[in-house]
Amino acid sequence: MVVAQKKEIIINDINPLASDYNGNYFFSLSPYIDLKISCGAKLILPRSGKYFIEALKDTNLLDKKILDIGTGYFGYLAKHALFFGAKNVVAVDINKKAINFVRKNFYSKNIDFRVSNVYSAIKGNEKFDVIISNPPQLTSNMKGRVHDVAGRDGLSIIKKIISGFKKHSLKGGVIYLLIFDFLFNRTEELCNKAGLNCKIIAFYNKKIRVGGETEKRIKYIEKIYPNYKFIKKDCYSHKIFILKIY
Template structure:
């Protein structure tokens, strides 16, 4: 553990120190940030339990010795062991919403969050939503916030993940709106249950990519990342069975990450809607019931 450094007095000082350490050690950014400054700010504010928009107010706030010691410890673990910030602070932010996380779930970073909250392509008169592979429950919670009158089933094969999801659902007091179930995709659902909207950020990383992932990803559950040799193992099952669980006017929103080419090879017959914003293009698709 790094001992306290006398010259580090306020938040501004320790942000500068963290940025230098991150740059010098060339850490990998991939869990919500894409640069050393944002990584440093997030680590420090989350450690201090301060919300992201409070940075300017507290930049010159002096820190307690025990706060500096904890932050320096986290900086060292981030640099030396490559542990993602969220697993150090047990906190992650997605589109302005805070979630509890630990190593039982992947760190929330789905592009579907933006679609759910900001896009008007989905009819607001949605009554039933299914969140497949819910993980931390973040997408189910965002869906509940957007579609206040909808009932949401959030499922995952991992009991550990569901414990985290339930913790987050409790934190947002959405227990009446969101119900969690252990299920291998659709296997434990009621056979006659139909949904207006299915959302899913499934495991889709292909074998070749898994073998070269930066160390940061090794802390996440492999079951939540690995999608088979071509990344399509679960995606194939999700799409082929989805029509049985969609209402006649229902839609499915699916994240496929960087697997566009593998997706198109497997599903040549499908004509999904692709979102054309640069950061979303070929990563998120939408299919309507009559397209399946």
């Protein structure tokens, strides 16, 4: 069942605060917590994460046990979950370099950072109130970064998150998931097959960067999702949905 979009999120993009003599730019990544980083090393900035946290802050995370899948180099969603009242967080990523970086630079005693392929490092008796994820979801018809690409249809990680949800969730558990709009119908089908409900709780409009990974794949995405067309005015754009799955 498709539920009408609840909330449109509009915020400023991530902009540099200042630069040093070596040309490194320093970014403030959050309006809520002290999270600044020098990005001279070309790390992946959590732009979509800024929208995700605006949806998360309106949910009830107080005293909840959280699993953050795909935490990246910043532990961005994990750290905000703590700020919004979570009891503790397990934050996982398949990229060992990302986990080593976030452990070193953004340590928190209430976040357990682990190298994991979705649920692979989750112990058998570990269960969570809330699972949050901004997963890779671009198609693999061309090479891309591990934080971008998720199989031929862009759904390989989303499938794993949904299929393992019941095993790793406490009673009344929920997933909050960020997805691209062209994946919504297929994601909803996956939820229905798993006996789960799926609704859109927030969305935002995203301009597609010229020459970026999404733009390179537009023709292919429209081919494998023939009922979907990207919006084109001055440039291509599409929507990002925040889903609640339960």
